[in-house]
Amino acid sequence: MWKTAAERIAFSEAVDFLLQGQGELVGPERIDDYVRQGLLRREGDQVVLTPDGEREYRTARNERFSDG
Numbered sequence: 001m002w003k004t005a006a007e008r009i010a011f012s013e014a015v016d017f018l019l020q021g022q023g024e025l026v027g028p029e030r031i032d033d034y035v036r037q038g039l040l041r042r043e044g045d046q047v048v049l050t051p052d053g054e055r056e057y058r059t060a061r062n063e064r065f066s067d068g
Contacts, residue, residue, distance in 0.1 A: 012060035018047055
């Protein structure tokens with residue numbers, strides 16, 4: 001799905017901001033990109049992870065915080 005590790009890290013950081021209620025730090029263009037990719041979906045005023053997005057987020061977080 002990701003071309004580079006930097007893209008995966010950027011996605012996980014964006015999700016962290018969204019989960020903290022700081023969507024303004026992500027920006028609407030990036031959110032729209034992730035919605036088009038099927039990683040996020042809109043539910044009213046909220047943006048939530050899809051099952052694919054949840055899987056990608058967990059993988060990225062594990063990579064970001066692993067010791068190896």
